[in-house]
Amino acid sequence: MIKDWNIWTPENSKILCRSIGLFLLCLLWLTGQGSEVGIVLLLFLIIMALIRWRFPLPGWVILLDQVACMIVIPFWPYSIFALALALFEGSLVGKPWYALPAVVFLFYSGASIPLIATFLQAGFTGWIIRGWTKETSLYRHEADQQRRQRYELENLKSELLLANVQGIQMAELAERNRIAQELHDDVGHEITAAVLAFQAFEQLWRDKDPFAEEMFLQAQKRLTNSAKQLRETVYNMKPVQAIGIDRLKDISNRMDGYPLEFSVYGDTSSVPVYLWSILEPCLKEALTNVIRHAEATKIMINLDVSPYIVRLSVYNDGIRQKEPKVEYGVGLRNLRQRARAVGGNISIDASDGFRLICVLPLEKH
Amino acid sequence: MTVFKFVFKRYFRDLPNVIFLLLLPIVAAFLPIGGTPEWIPLPLGFQYYGIILLLIAARLAGVILEDRINKTVLRIGVAPMTHLQYLWQNLLAFSLILMGVNVVVMIIGLLVHGNTLISPILLFIIFSIFSMTSIGFALAWYSLFRDKETAFSLLGGVIMLMVMLGGVMWPIQIMPQLLQRFAMLLPTYWLMEGIIVVVRGGNFVDLILPLSLLLMFSIAFIILGSRRRL
Numbered sequence: 001m002i003k004d005w006n007i008w009t010p011e012n013s014k015i016l017c018r019s020i021g022l023f024l025l026c027l028l029w030l031t032g033q034g035s036e037v038g039i040v041l042l043l044f045l046i047i048m049a050l051i052r053w054r055f056p057l058p059g060w061v062i063l064l065d066q067v068a069c070m071i072v073i074p075f076w077p078y079s080i081f082a083l084a085l086a087l088f089e090g091s092l093v094g095k096p097w098y099a100l101p102a103v104v105f106l107f108y109s110g111a112s113i114p115l116i117a118t119f120l121q122a123g124f125t126g127w128i129i130r131g132w133t134k135e136t137s138l139y140r141h142e143a144d145q146q147r148r149q150r151y152e153l154e155n156l157k158s159e160l161l162l163a164n165v166q167g168i169q170m171a172e173l174a175e176r177n178r179i180a181q182e183l184h185d186d187v188g189h190e191i192t193a194a195v196l197a198f199q200a201f202e203q204l205w206r207d208k209d210p211f212a213e214e215m216f217l218q219a220q221k222r223l224t225n226s227a228k229q230l231r232e233t234v235y236n237m238k239p240v241q242a243i244g245i246d247r248l249k250d251i252s253n254r255m256d257g258y259p260l261e262f263s264v265y266g267d268t269s270s271v272p273v274y275l276w277s278i279l280e281p282c283l284k285e286a287l288t289n290v291i292r293h294a295e296a297t298k299i300m301i302n303l304d305v306s307p308y309i310v311r312l313s314v315y316n317d318g319i320r321q322k323e324p325k326v327e328y329g330v331g332l333r334n335l336r337q338r339a340r341a342v343g344g345n346i347s348i349d350a351s352d353g354f355r356l357i358c359v360l361p362l363e364k365h
Numbered sequence: 366m367t368v369f370k371f372v373f374k375r376y377f378r379d380l381p382n383v384i385f386l387l388l389l390p391i392v393a394a395f396l397p398i399g400g401t402p403e404w405i406p407l408p409l410g411f412q413y414y415g416i417i418l419l420l421i422a423a424r425l426a427g428v429i430l431e432d433r434i435n436k437t438v439l440r441i442g443v444a445p446m447t448h449l450q451y452l453w454q455n456l457l458a459f460s461l462i463l464m465g466v467n468v469v470v471m472i473i474g475l476l477v478h479g480n481t482l483i484s485p486i487l488l489f490i491i492f493s494i495f496s497m498t499s500i501g502f503a504l505a506w507y508s509l510f511r512d513k514e515t516a517f518s519l520l521g522g523v524i525m526l527m528v529m530l531g532g533v534m535w536p537i538q539i540m541p542q543l544l545q546r547f548a549m550l551l552p553t554y555w556l557m558e559g560i561i562v563v564v565r566g567g568n569f570v571d572l573i574l575p576l577s578l579l580l581m582f583s584i585a586f587i588i589l590g591s592r593r594r595l
Contacts, residue, residue, distance in 0.1 A: 030546050036574065039549055043581040050588040 010133040014092065017125055018049045021085050034076030041072040041079050052089070059095040062086050066101050080106070080115065084122035091126035099123075161341035168274040182233045190226035194219045244268060244276050248303065251283055258290070258299050266305030275360050278338050279303075279312050282346065285331050286314035286356045293318070296353075309344075310360045317353040332356075368441075368451055372428060372458035385424060390417055390466050394473040398481060404536050405564055408478050411488065414470070415495060415533050415556045418463065419524045422499035423506075423517075425459045430507040430516060439595050448593045456500060456587070463496035484563050487572060491559040494579045498552045501586030508590040532557045552582040 022045060029038045048065055051057060065086045072079045083102035090099030106119060197219030204212035245268040252262050271279075283301065290296050296318035304311045335358075336346045344360035376382050393410030405412050432438045441451055471489050474482050482488060503520070510516035528534060530544065531553025537545055548554045559575035 026550065030543065030550075036549065039578060040574075040581070042550070043578065043585060047581060047585045047588065050585055054588055054591065 010129055010136055013129050013132070015053060017088065017129065018052070018085070021088065021122070022046055022049060025079075025082055025085075028078050028081060029076070032076070032078050034078060037072055038076035038079060041068060041076070041082060044068050045082060045085060059090070059093045059098050062089050062093075062095075062098040063101065065089070066099070066105075069102075070105060080109065081118055084118045087119055088122040088126040091123045092130050094130055096123065096127075157337065158341055161338050165274050165342055168277065169272075172273060179233060183230075186229045187226045187233065190222050190229065194222035194226065197222060243273065244271065245303070247276065247280055248283055248301075251280070251287065252301055255287055255290075255299065258296060260299045260301065262301045262303075264303045264305075266303075268303070268305055270307075270362065271305060271310055272363070274342065275310055275362070278335070278342065278344075278360060279310065279358065282312060282335055282339075282356070282358045283314060285335055288331075289354070289356075290314075290316045290318065293354075305362075308362055310362060312358045313355060314357075315353060315355045366454060368446075369454040369458050372455055373462075375428060376425065376462070382424065386421060386462070386466065387469075389421070390414070390470045391473060393417055394470045395477055398478075405560065406481070407483075407560070407564060408474065408481060410470075411474060411482065412560070413533065414492060415553060416524070416528050418492065418496050419499045419502070419528070419553075420521075421463060421466065422459065422496065423503045423520050423524065425462060426500055426503035426507055427513075427517070429455060429504060430510070430513055433507075433594060434511070434513055436595075438593065442593070442595065448591075452591055456504075459500045460497055463500065464493055467492050467496065483566070487563045487569065488560070490569075491556065491563065491572070491576065491579075494576055494583070495552070495556045495559075497583040498556075498579050498586065501583040501590065502552065504590030505586040506590075508592055508594060511594075527551050527553050530554075552579055555579050555582070 022042070025045070026042060029042060032038075045065065045068075048061070066083060069079050069082045069086070072082075083099075083105065086102045087096070087099040090096045103119070106115065111119075197215055201212055201215040201219055204215055245264060249262060252260055287299075290299060296316035298317050300313075300315045302311070302313045302315075304313075332346065332348070339346045339358060339360060342360060344358065346356065346358045349355045349357070376386075390410075393414060394408075396408055396410035398406065399409045432441075438451070442448070467489060471482075471485050471492075475485055506520055506523070507516055510519075530540075530548050531537075531551045532540075532548055533553055533556070537548055537554065537557070540548070555575040555578045559572055559579070562571045562575065
């Protein structure tokens with residue numbers, strides 16, 4: 001959409017200045033007594049202005065304009081005013097020395113005050129429009145650059161979030177692999193050896209062999225060993241900090257002084273770790289907001305786990321004190337992006353109290 | 366040269382176009398000397414031939430406006446063809462058509478009026494260059510508009526105004542001083558100036574100023590109209 005101020009670009013101002021200059025020259029010719037040669041000059045200048053409008057011209061072309069003007073001066077003395085246009089073009093392209101012949105000619109031919117004023121005005125206008133053009137292009141360039149950097153950062157962020165999810169999944173796989181390996185390498189071998197020892201013991205015991213007792217002790221020792229190793233493996237697996245649903249309950253228990261209802265539906269064990277890592281800050285953010293903004297008398301936390309999605313809903317009946325308009329703050333925006341990185345979404349609703357809902361998809365294994 | 370060929374195909378496919386293109390000039394060529402022979406002792410058709418040229422050029426260049434409205438220019442824009450090619454092929458076709466009309470009219474004029482056309486060759490040169498100016502003018506005019514009806518109806522008025530101010534209908538000397546000078550900024554004035562020079566027995570050298578001004582007008586108009594508007 002073209003806005004009002006969009007019309008006033010440096011480009012349009014150039015066209016406007018040239019048109020005004022040429023129009024004034026035409027008026028000068030109309031009211032004066034110049035010969036028909038004046039029209040040739042006017043047409044020539046109009047053509048040059050049109051060419052400048054359509055194509056970028058090198059600076060020295062200004063010299064041509066001046067030569068044309070000087071040729072016509074004997075036939076139409078007022079065409080000396082046309083030299084001001086050359087000065088305008090010269091300062092517009094930032095090469096005012098190309099208009100030097102015009103200035104020299106001006107003083108050589110005995111300049112009048114109106115003539116000098118016209119020249120100064122033309123040069124000054126050209127110089128200002130030049131500055132305007134440069135500044136506009138500079139700011140536009142800067143804005144473009146910043147926009148590009150912002151896009152890059154956003155890309156990087158979403159890639160990092162994706163890498164985070166993948167990293168967690170990889171860690172899970174690696175851990176599973178380690179457990180399997182340990183069970184196989186240590187516990188498995190010991191149990192197999194114990195089974196073999198028991199089979200040997202059974203044979204020896206039937207034959208009443210004196211070695212039977214020794215074999216039995218050996219098998220028992222192996223079983224004890226493997227039981228110990230099994231226990232160690234399991235202890236290695238168990239994290240020190242609570243995770244999953246326990247962690248969420250931990251967080252909500254810290255909200256002393258608020259009447260809080262926490263209800264869980266569904267099988268929370270099917271929620272993978274990387275989803276907990278989103279649900280947890282989500283709950284934290286929602287509760288922090290309650291403490292910070294709302295005077296809540298009731299907080300309801302619902303966690304629904306269905307076969308396909310996890311839905312966490314945090315509701316409080318408090319009134320938002322300031323700003324009736326709901327906006328996503330930095331924390332919520334980041335969370336939202338993290339939720340999107342795993343294919344979910346976070347939405348808020350402030351029509352009645354305040355409700356934050358986080359929906360995340362469960363991957364089918 | 367596809368665009369060039371299609372100008373002819375499109376233009377001559379339409380019967381009213383052909384009638385407009387040929388009937389008007391040919392009828393004009395048969396008109397007798399009339400009105401003010403002491404001012405311009407030429408057959409009426411040749412005195413007013415400038416108007417006919419302007420009108421035909423307006424009709425011809427309407428092709429470009431139609432292209433823009435029908436989004437043909439947009440489609441050509443994605444084809445491997447520059448706007449310059451599109452433009453010069455169109456302009457070449459238009460000017461060839463107008464040249465053809467000029468030749469036909471001149472031949473008819475020679476056959477019908479004989480020696481009353483003082484110098485058919487010089488007249489032909491003037492009219493040919495004025496054809497370019499008319500095409501350029503129509504092109505520049507259409508580049509200002511997006512709506513066909515508005516452009517056409519306004520153009521008719523502007524052409525009549527230019528013709529009247531330029532002294533095609535009556536001698537320019539009967540108009541006020543300021544209007545006389547203003548008329549010099551119009552291409553039609555220079556057409557009549559050229560015709561008057563021929564009528565008064567001038568040779569090609571006397572024609573250089575009017576002809577070069579007409580040429581400059583054409584260049585200015587064509588540059589103005591050459592901008593691609595989608």
